[in-house]
Amino acid sequence: MTFQDPAVDLDVTAQTISRAIAERDLTGLARQLGTLDLSQILDIGGRLEDRQRAVMFRLLPKDRALEVFERLDPALQRELVHDLQGGEVAELFAALEPDDRVWLLDELPAALATRLLRGLPDHERALTASVLGYPQHSVGRRMSPAYVSARPEHTAGQTLERVRARIDDAETIYTIPVLDATRHLVGIISLRDVLRAESSTALEQLMVDPHSALATEDAELAARRCAELRMPALPVVDAEQRLVGILTLDDAVRILEREEDEDSARQGGVEPLRRPYLATPVRSLVRSRIVWLLVLAVGATLTVQVLDAFEATLEQVTVLALFVPLLIGTGGNTGNQAATTVTRALALGDVGPRDVLRVLARELRVGLLMGLLLGVLGAVIAGLLYSPGIGLVIGLTLVGICAVAATIGGVMPLVARAVRVDPAVFSNPFISTFVDATGLVVYFVIARAVLGI
Structure with missing residues (x-):
C-alpha cells in the first residue's frame, strides 16, 4: 500500500490509516506512524474509531506511546484502557504522574480503578491514594504530591x-x-x-x-x-x-x-462531550443533547399557555401577532447577554451570591436604558407602519421586556451559585424559555391597557 506524505491534510492521513488497519497492513502502518509528530498522532487518534485507535497505539514505540497516552483526554484514555491488554494498561498507568492517574481513575469503573491501583508499587499507590482522598471537585484532587521543597535555613x-x-x-x-x-x-x-x-x-x-x-x-x-x-x-x-x-x-x-x-x-443547551467530536459515537452526541431538548420543550409550553390565555386579545387586534417573534427574540437575547456577563464575572470572582441586590439594581438600569433606546426606535417604526397606538404598545413593551430580561438573566446565575448548581445550567436556553413567557405577558397586558381591549 502507498501512503500519503504526512504533510497532506490530516483527514486524508486518517483515512489512509483506517484502510491500512482494515487491510491489516501493520508494517506499512508502523512505517507511516514513524513519520508523524506527536501533535499529528493526537489529531489523527481523535478521528479514528475506538478499536482503530487501539491498533494504532499498539504500533507506536514505547516512549512515544506513553507521550501520546499522557496527552489524551481522560475519556479517550478510558477507551484505550478498555481495548488494550491488561499488561499494557498496567505499564501505562504506572508511568503516569499521580495527578494524571486520578484524572483517568475518575473516568474508569470502580472495579477496574481498584485493580489498577493494586498493581502499583507501594510508593506510587500511596501518592495516588493521597490525591484520591480529596473531594471530587477540589484542587486537592488535581494537585501533584511530587514536588521539591526546602527549609529556610538551607543555602x-x-x-x-x-x-x-x-x-x-x-x-x-x-x-x-x-x-x-x-x-x-x-x-x-x-x-x-x-x-x-x-x-x-x-x-x-x-x-x-x-x-x-x-x-x-x-x-x-x-x-x-x-x-x-x-x-x-x-x-x-x-x-x-x-x-x-x-x-x-x-x-x-x-x-x-x-x-x-x-x-x-451548557449555555448552548447540550452536555459537554469531554472528547474530540469526531471520536464521539453518534449515540453519545444524541445523549448529550436530548435531555436538554426535552427540558426546553416542556418549558416552551409556558409560551403556548400564555398565547392561549390571550387568544381573545389577538383575535381583536391581529397585528399584535406580527410582533411576537421580534419581542420574544429581543427578550431572550437581552437575558442571554446579562447571564453571560454575570456568569463570566462569577468565574473571575468579581461578584458572588452576596452581591445579588447590587447586580439586580445594575441590570435593571441597564435593561431600562437599552429598552428605552430600542423602544423609541420600535415605537416610531411601528407607529408609521400601523398606528400610533400600536407604536406605543411596541415601545412600552420593549422597555418592559428588556428590563425584566436583563434582571432575570443577571440574577439567575447568582441564584444558581447560591444553591450550589452550575450557573451555566441556568444560562441561555433556560433563561430564553422563561423570558419568552414573561415577555408575552408583559406585551399583552400593555396592549390591553393602551388599546382598551
Missing part, C-alpha cells in the same frame, strides 16, 4: 543539590515551597532566584510570602488564581497550612479549559 547551594536529586521525580522544579520543621508553608522561592544567589545565601533571605490554595477549595477557583498570578506552581495546603501538594500551571490551564468547555456547552 542556595544545598537547595540546588536537592533539585538535582529530585529532578526526575518532581512535577516541577521552577517553584520551590519553603517549609518549617513541621511542614508548615512559610515561604516560596523560584529556581531563578536560587540560581542567581550566592551558594552560601540562606533561603530565608530570598524567599517571599507564599500564595496558596486550601486542598478542599474548588479546583476552578484555585486554577484561576494560579493563572492570574502567573505562577509556575501554586502550593496546596491542608487546614493547618501544611503543604500537601502543588498545582502546576499546565494543570491549572487544563482545569480552566475543561470548565469553560462545560460552561459553553
